[in-house]
Amino acid sequence: xxxxxxxxxxxxxxxxxxxxxxxxxxxxxxxxxxxxxxxxxxxxxxxxxxxxxxxxxxxxxxxxxxxxxxxxxxxxxxxxxxxxxxxxxxxxxxxxxxxxxxxxxxxxxxxxxxxxxxxxxxxxxxxxxxxxxxxxxxxxxxxxxxxxxxxxxxxxxxxxxxxxxxxxxxxxxxxxxxxxxxxxxxxxxxxxxxxxxxxxxxxxxxxxxxxxxxxxxxxxxxxxxxxxxxxxxxxxxxxxxxxxxxxxxxxxxxxxxxxxxxxxxxxxxxxxxxxxxxxxxxxxxxxxxxxxxxxxxxxxxxxxxxxxxxxxxxxxxxxxx
Amino acid sequence: xxxxxxxxxxxxxxxxxxxxxxxxxxxxxxxxxxxxxxxxxxxxxxxxxxxxxxxxxxxxxxxxxxxxxxxxxxxxxxxxxxxxxxxxxxxxxxxxxxxxxxxxxxxxxxxxxxxxxxxxxxxxxxxxxxxxxxxxxxxxxxxxxxxxxxxxxxxxxxxxxxxxxxxxxxxxxxxxxxxxxxxxxxxxxxxxxxxxxxxxxxxxxxxxxxxxxxxxxxxxxxxxxxxxxxxxxxxxxxxxxxxxxxxxxxxxxxxxxxxxxxxxxxxxxxxxxxxxxxxxxxxxxxxxxxxxxxxxxx
Amino acid sequence: xxxxxxxxxxxxxxxxxxxxxxxxxxxxxxxxxxxxxxxxxxxxxxxxxxxxxxxxxxxxxxxxxxxxxxxxxxxxxxxxxxxxxxxxxxxxxxxxxxxxxxxxxxxxxxxxxxxxxxxxxxxxxxxxxxxxxxxxxxxxxxxxxxxxxxxxxxxxxxxxxxxxxxxxxxxxxxxxxxxxxxxxxxxxxxxxxxxxxxxxxxxxxxxxxxxxxxxxxxxxxxxxxxxxxxxxxxxxxxxxxxxxxxxxxxxxxxxxxxxxxxxxxxxxxxxxxxxxxxxxxxxxxxxxxxxxxxx
Numbered sequence: 001x002x003x004x005x006x007x008x009x010x011x012x013x014x015x016x017x018x019x020x021x022x023x024x025x026x027x028x029x030x031x032x033x034x035x036x037x038x039x040x041x042x043x044x045x046x047x048x049x050x051x052x053x054x055x056x057x058x059x060x061x062x063x064x065x066x067x068x069x070x071x072x073x074x075x076x077x078x079x080x081x082x083x084x085x086x087x088x089x090x091x092x093x094x095x096x097x098x099x100x101x102x103x104x105x106x107x108x109x110x111x112x113x114x115x116x117x118x119x120x121x122x123x124x125x126x127x128x129x130x131x132x133x134x135x136x137x138x139x140x141x142x143x144x145x146x147x148x149x150x151x152x153x154x155x156x157x158x159x160x161x162x163x164x165x166x167x168x169x170x171x172x173x174x175x176x177x178x179x180x181x182x183x184x185x186x187x188x189x190x191x192x193x194x195x196x197x198x199x200x201x202x203x204x205x206x207x208x209x210x211x212x213x214x215x216x217x218x219x220x221x222x223x224x225x226x227x228x229x230x231x232x233x234x235x236x237x238x239x240x241x242x243x244x245x246x247x248x249x250x251x252x253x254x255x256x257x258x259x260x261x262x263x264x265x266x267x268x269x270x271x272x273x274x275x276x277x278x279x280x281x282x283x284x285x286x287x288x289x290x291x292x293x294x295x296x297x298x299x300x301x302x303x304x305x306x307x308x309x310x311x312x313x314x315x316x317x318x319x320x321x
Numbered sequence: 322x323x324x325x326x327x328x329x330x331x332x333x334x335x336x337x338x339x340x341x342x343x344x345x346x347x348x349x350x351x352x353x354x355x356x357x358x359x360x361x362x363x364x365x366x367x368x369x370x371x372x373x374x375x376x377x378x379x380x381x382x383x384x385x386x387x388x389x390x391x392x393x394x395x396x397x398x399x400x401x402x403x404x405x406x407x408x409x410x411x412x413x414x415x416x417x418x419x420x421x422x423x424x425x426x427x428x429x430x431x432x433x434x435x436x437x438x439x440x441x442x443x444x445x446x447x448x449x450x451x452x453x454x455x456x457x458x459x460x461x462x463x464x465x466x467x468x469x470x471x472x473x474x475x476x477x478x479x480x481x482x483x484x485x486x487x488x489x490x491x492x493x494x495x496x497x498x499x500x501x502x503x504x505x506x507x508x509x510x511x512x513x514x515x516x517x518x519x520x521x522x523x524x525x526x527x528x529x530x531x532x533x534x535x536x537x538x539x540x541x542x543x544x545x546x547x548x549x550x551x552x553x554x555x556x557x558x559x560x561x562x563x564x565x566x567x568x569x570x571x572x573x574x575x576x577x578x579x580x581x582x583x584x585x586x587x588x589x590x591x592x593x594x595x596x597x598x599x600x601x602x603x604x605x606x607x608x609x610x611x612x613x614x615x616x617x618x619x
Numbered sequence: 620x621x622x623x624x625x626x627x628x629x630x631x632x633x634x635x636x637x638x639x640x641x642x643x644x645x646x647x648x649x650x651x652x653x654x655x656x657x658x659x660x661x662x663x664x665x666x667x668x669x670x671x672x673x674x675x676x677x678x679x680x681x682x683x684x685x686x687x688x689x690x691x692x693x694x695x696x697x698x699x700x701x702x703x704x705x706x707x708x709x710x711x712x713x714x715x716x717x718x719x720x721x722x723x724x725x726x727x728x729x730x731x732x733x734x735x736x737x738x739x740x741x742x743x744x745x746x747x748x749x750x751x752x753x754x755x756x757x758x759x760x761x762x763x764x765x766x767x768x769x770x771x772x773x774x775x776x777x778x779x780x781x782x783x784x785x786x787x788x789x790x791x792x793x794x795x796x797x798x799x800x801x802x803x804x805x806x807x808x809x810x811x812x813x814x815x816x817x818x819x820x821x822x823x824x825x826x827x828x829x830x831x832x833x834x835x836x837x838x839x840x841x842x843x844x845x846x847x848x849x850x851x852x853x854x855x856x857x858x859x860x861x862x863x864x865x866x867x868x869x870x871x872x873x874x875x876x877x878x879x880x881x882x883x884x885x886x887x888x889x890x891x892x893x894x895x896x897x898x899x900x901x902x903x904x905x906x907x908x909x910x911x912x913x914x
Binding site (some may be wrong): 010019021022024025026028029030031032033034035036039040043046047048050096097098100101103104109117120121122123124126127128129130132133134135137138139183186214215216217218219237240241243244245246247248251258260274275278279286290293296297300301303304305306308 | 325341344345348349351352353354355356358359360361363365366367369370400421422424425427428429431432434438439441442444445446447448449451452453454455456457459460463464482483485486489513514515516517519539540542543544545546549550574575577578579586587590593596597601604
């Protein structure tokens, strides 16, 4: 609580009740803060209401792979699968790069050179999702389609590789969406990892150097044990972002509601199908898309709560140590 | 007594032989490589947008109206409706979210202190920054559009919900940095808490708060998903933000991106360049404000 | 600056009353050796950017002795200590002029690797800084990065180092527990064990007991006496009694104030056998410090 002598007015002769304006301001501030909680609750309530007819029509069948609006079938497993697959691909690619950049900025690069690198990361963050999608579908996908085709023709028939990377291939596919998502979540994972790595106490690092460690040995010995919790939290946050990123995915994922192990094949995910089909939907169809939104909300809230919790706990442990 | 020194060979203090030095070097190279891996796609995107968009951009493009049907080539009509839409809707969202966000941050830092409610609000505000933007769009659709129809206002609500937690977090960080002695000096002169906050604390943190707000605006200006179900997408300018469907730059880019017609695609690139320019200007402005007007920083 | 050994007791009784606290309390067998030269600094000055932090330090550190650096705050004793194992390299603006020789080899010559230097010249810090790993992994860290992977050999080294640091009995049953769970004194002994595990030649100590209670301090001072025969120790300390308890030689640093630029530069005032520094200081500044007139 910030110092507030006015609040401790007792029975001194100059005491008076707090002026109305002052009280009013406090209420206003409190109300603005509460707005956050109110909005979150309202989101949950109103969207669930709208999705109710889907939940009651399908029940547990929402988790089947059976999506056909024409015949009123709304099993959404293909989209859940696609969300998971693209998010995982994005994380696998983005995390080593982001942690690498965070270590680069904190441990390797002298302060003067770190500013330009941070500018580049900020620039990466400011590119809007729709521009990534535009570039993705008009430039990147046609180009990478050739690479997919050559890889697929090379591995078709080989046990594990063929399973993931065999035909069919398409420029707009799970993998392309994963790559674009990786570009988009790198800034947030990098900046959070940086914050975590920066809290490692200097004397721990000196302790490692004093034993004759090289810089990499110092990082694995002194920095990493302190920051691994926080980095896990940052990765989870990136995962949440990747799951919810809509427009770029909608443009480059291929819009095909199929479950397949072939990562170069076209697919679909939850936010993308909502974006693409909500306009023409009505009745149970619309309710189903709304329901996908509810699922998405629930998943991302859980992941975010977990992630923030882990980061908090790790920060507390480093401070207390 | 004189020192008796036993002659001894001078120790070898050169690099330790073997893999340790190479491992260190390899890891350093990998870290540099990860940065390069990020520059490459960024460079490609910016280069492509500038190259393809520049040829479409013209005064006519920026101010012409209405947005022509997809089949027509670039050069006819213009993107003014979308630009107007982006400015109006993002502006309205900013007017709603920024004051509320600052007030929320004031509650957290000045009034809330350590109590459980402030901790909960702070935590959930951070969690809220992770809510997908499309969910915000669905939310406003359910609670507003279904009753009052599509409008720029609905879009502004959706963008505002996105911006609110971001503004709260960045304003809170700035307010925290204002040193207590400043507050105490004001109290000692007999000011009430609200007066202290408004006349001393807020001005001291203002540079950082404005900078954070500008970055939130830049993010909102580029969002498409929340606008899909709240403003629809039309092709004529609609200056009345409170009623009737509207359009925006990101919405136009989205609908043009999946078109096979070169005219539509050209317009898409032009709109993308315009949008990136707007976001870029906001980002530069934020940096400028931080450099010149921020008194307290970490 | 070496003074020839003299019987100084008779002289001091007529010049200064001998304070009771400065009795020679070292164990009687701690004869002062004058062995090989381990460090020789020749007019060393240390700069941070253009600010001269320490000026013209010339001294010789001898093998198997404990040398203490004493002096008021800000006089550069820690800076000089960190120059001996190239830890000042970690500060980007730090610069060393003059020469530092370690057993005949120049520490700052081109081609010298700080990593090799630090393997031979270890350091214990003011605030105990165990890694957030198990006790075993803390001590094994040094040997592991030097390429020792064999579990049996590592077990041996860990046990030996913990014995040397007088910590083995207290932790032998919980080697897998985190090093962060130890008390201050134990944690510092863990850091000492960690340093000894790489079998250095020299152990530098930067106020190792300033964060510890008197009992923990006493144990570390006993430790220092026990390992002295195998290592050379240089210790920075704020505590004059500690210097008289443990060290063979003492270097007294002070501060030169430059009125014009309002800067303070550290300078080595006097260096000699501990008994002589405290009982018969040659410089008035030394005298003022050790008799408590200056803090």
